[in-house]
Amino acid sequence: MSSSCVIFDLDGTLVDSETLGSQALLDLLPELGEPLPIISERYRGQRMANIVADIETRLGKKLPDNFEDEYREYAASKIEAELRPMPGVVAMLNQLHLTRCVASSAPKAKIQLALNVCGLASFFGSDVFSCYEIGAWKPDPAIFRHAAQAMNVTAEHCVVVEDSDVGVSAATAAGMRVLRYDPVGSYSSSDSVQSFAHMDQLLGLIVSINDSR
Numbered sequence: 001m002s003s004s005c006v007i008f009d010l011d012g013t014l015v016d017s018e019t020l021g022s023q024a025l026l027d028l029l030p031e032l033g034e035p036l037p038i039i040s041e042r043y044r045g046q047r048m049a050n051i052v053a054d055i056e057t058r059l060g061k062k063l064p065d066n067f068e069d070e071y072r073e074y075a076a077s078k079i080e081a082e083l084r085p086m087p088g089v090v091a092m093l094n095q096l097h098l099t100r101c102v103a104s105s106a107p108k109a110k111i112q113l114a115l116n117v118c119g120l121a122s123f124f125g126s127d128v129f130s131c132y133e134i135g136a137w138k139p140d141p142a143i144f145r146h147a148a149q150a151m152n153v154t155a156e157h158c159v160v161v162e163d164s165d166v167g168v169s170a171a172t173a174a175g176m177r178v179l180r181y182d183p184v185g186s187y188s189s190s191d192s193v194q195s196f197a198h199m200d201q202l203l204g205l206i207v208s209i210n211d212s213r
Contacts, residue, residue, distance in 0.1 A: 004210055005153040006096065007144060007171075010104035011045070012163040013181050015114045016084050018044055024075040025051075028067075031059060045164025047105055047137040048072075076113060085118040086181070088199030093123045095203055101127035103147040105137050105166075127151065138166040141174035148174070157213075159206055168193055177209050 012018040022040040026032060032039065032055070043051050048068055056062055064070075093100075101124060104111050108130040115121040115128070129147045136142035148158050160171035163181045171178045172192055179202060180187055182195040189195045194205055 005099040005101065005148065005151045005158050006206060007101055007103050007147050007151075007158055007160045007176070009045070009160070009162045009164070009167050010102055010106060010111055010114060012086075013161055014086060014089055014102070014120060015118050016086050017079065017114055018163075020078045020082055021075055024071060024078055025055075028071060028074060029055065029059075045105060045138060045162075045166045047131070050137075072107075072110070076110070079110075079113055079117055083114060083117045085120060086199060087183075090119070092199040092202050093120065096206075098206070099151060099153065100124065101129060101147050101151055103129045103143045103160075105131045105143070107132045138164070139169035139173065141170045141172075144171050144174040144176060148176075159209055161202065179205050179209075 008014050010017070011021070018040050019036065022036055022043060025043070026034075026036060026039060043054075048071075052063060052068060102111060102115070106114075108128065111128055111130055112121065115124065127150070129143060129150065131137045131143045134142055134146050144158070144160060145155065148155055155175040158174075158176040160167075160174075160176045160178050161181060162168050162171055162178055168178050168180055178193040180193050180195045181199070183197050185195075185197060187195045196202060196205055
């Protein structure tokens with residue numbers, strides 16, 4: 001088996017899509033009436049079906065049956081026009097010489113679109129895994145276990161880079177070390193989860209983890 005693998009979340013970790021996705025929700029549902037940062041944090045890393053269910057509960061009404069399709073089409077247009085990689089991601093990936101992959105709760109088509117728009121697709125090739133492919137979503141650890149198996153690496157030799165609560169919980173449950181991307185400094189570090197504020201810190205943290213094994 002491979003000796004080490006870095007598994008990246010997508011939204012809010014590699015690409016700055018959390019804000020775009022939340023703005024798309026507010027554009028389509030202005031009655032939510034909350035500031036963009038609040039919406040972004042509430043739905044960070046969440047499965048779309050859970051987001052829709054929460055919105056329906058909060059608004060006290062059922063959304064149209066085609067809402068998810070309408071939302072995804074609109075969000076895709078914003079991604080194509082506005083999406084950018086997170087600061088420092090391209091430089092970090094250019095210097096990362098370990099096996100790497102993406103494991104995301106987003107549909108495969110959205111993952112590929114985001115990677116292509118941001119010029120990141122070549123860093124991962126076909127090593128891109130979606131929760132929709134296996135029918136299990138974070139905080140279920142299945143997506144990370146699936147990625148590790150596909151990459152031919154054991155859980156203890158995986159480092160997961162995540163930003164959301166559900167993603168961190170999933171990676172921890174999978175028995176993997178976690179580096180939490182936290183640019184605003186909202187979270188403290190623990191024995192199993194190390195928080196960091198900028199992508200230029202990531203390589204040093206990965207080296208430290210590998211050296212401690």
